[in-house]
Amino acid sequence: MIKEFPTIRAVAFDYGGVLAYFITPQSVRKMADVAQVDGDSFESAVWKFRHELDSGAYDNTSYWTAVLDYCNSPVPQQQSIIETLVEMDLEGFSRMNQGMLCWAKQLQESGFGTVIISNMAEPTYQRLMVQQEWIQYFDVTVISGVIGINKPDHRIFNHALKQMQLEAAQVLFLDDLPHNVAGAKEAGLHALLFSDTQTLAQKLKTNFPNLPVTGISCSTE
Numbered sequence: 611m612i613k614e615f616p617t618i619r620a621v622a623f624d625y626g627g628v629l630a631y632f633i634t635p636q637s638v639r640k641m642a643d644v645a646q647v648d649g650d651s652f653e654s655a656v657w658k659f660r661h662e663l664d665s666g667a668y669d670n671t672s673y674w675t676a677v678l679d680y681c682n683s684p685v686p687q688q689q690s691i692i693e694t695l696v697e698m699d700l701e702g703f704s705r706m707n708q709g710m711l712c713w714a715k716q717l718q719e720s721g722f723g724t725v726i727i728s729n730m731a732e733p734t735y736q737r738l739m740v741q742q743e744w745i746q747y748f749d750v751t752v753i754s755g756v757i758g759i760n761k762p763d764h765r766i767f768n769h770a771l772k773q774m775q776l777e778a779a780q781v782l783f784l785d786d787l788p789h790n791v792a793g794a795k796e797a798g799l800h801a802l803l804f805s806d807t808q809t810l811a812q813k814l815k816t817n818f819p820n821l822p823v824t825g826i827s828c829s830t831e
Contacts, residue, residue: 622794626728629714641699660729666731671689700738709826712828722821723781724749725749725781726748729754752773757769762794777798
């Protein structure tokens with residue numbers, strides 16, 4: 611029996627952990643030092659309130675105030691401290707995966723749609739993406755903080771499909787978090803858990819042979 615493969619017309623990318631490398635433990639520890647608390651307490655506080663930041667429910671001041679309160683930081687909650695933490699957080703998520711950017715460019719040049727679907731605050735989006743040269747490789751950006759819906763809620767994927775004017779079965783979504791991959795699949799998209807470009811290339815060759823993969827080879831991994 612001849613195996614039938616899905617015909618993908620667009621690829622949707624998560625940002626942190628896929629297009630950009632995830633913030634390192636070392637970066638988080640440096641932020642904890644600014645807050646004058648231990649790394650574990652600080653990291654727990656950072657992720658406890660991230661949903662509210664990414665959905666737009668909290669602005670940067672509200673978010674970092676909640677983080678500092680939760681981890682019992684002794685530092686005065688001055689705007690200068692909050693601005694320092696904002697800048698360090700942005701820097702932590704600014705290390706781009708060049709292999710993925712190369713592949714997005716190749717996909718676009720080959721006639722495939724390219725999309726970003728990211729849980730991210732709107733001000734963070736403005737700083738990390740809007741002014742970057744590589745943003746031209748993406749036809750559509752769907753940002754949780756702009757529309758007020760976080761992954762893995764089905765509505766964010768439905769919003770992206772509407773923007774792309776495609777059916778769910780025509781889109782492959784990549785994310786580094788299992789629950790977001792599951793959410794995309796439940797919304798009808800094809801989805802893969804991303805770890806690194808070499809593994810992705812093998813998965814694409816096996817399961818999505820209509821997609822070009824040579825652009826991924828520019829990665830420095």
